[in-house]
Amino acid sequence: PYNLGVLGRMFAWGMEPPIRLKMPTADMWKPPADLKPAQVREDFLTMLDTFTASLESARGAALDKIIISSPVSERVRLSLVEAYCVLLAHGRRHVWLGNQVIDTLTTSAETMAT
Numbered sequence: 001p002y003n004l005g006v007l008g009r010m011f012a013w014g015m016e017p018p019i020r021l022k023m024p025t026a027d028m029w030k031p032p033a034d035l036k037p038a039q040v041r042e043d044f045l046t047m048l049d050t051f052t053a054s055l056e057s058a059r060g061a062a063l064d065k066i067i068i069s070s071p072v073s074e075r076v077r078l079s080l081v082e083a084y085c086v087l088l089a090h091g092r093r094h095v096w097l098g099n100q101v102i103d104t105l106t107t108s109a110e111t112m113a114t
Helices: 006-015 037-057 080-113
Strands: 067-069 077-079
Touching: 006 077, 006 080, 037 080, 067 080, 077 080
Parallel strands: none
Antiparallel strands: 067 077
């Protein structure tokens, strides 16, 4: 029942896989070098649970009327429904990237085995 504004649609589209636009990661969001894959998976699943709970608690709210600032730049302001759409697209982007890494590693291992 919600309409996304031009900015919200643009941000969500830009995050959707497959990647069409490469965007640098802000320093504040770069992972530490010693990150363990199992911890990444656990943190991602925890974040999804938190996100789902947030969506559930927002049920019935005027998500297109609540405006928030982006955590990356205070100058970027989106409605809550736009922010949710961008976050979902961003999550799909991470899953897609992870699958690309797995595919590359699998292909490399198969090539080395032959």
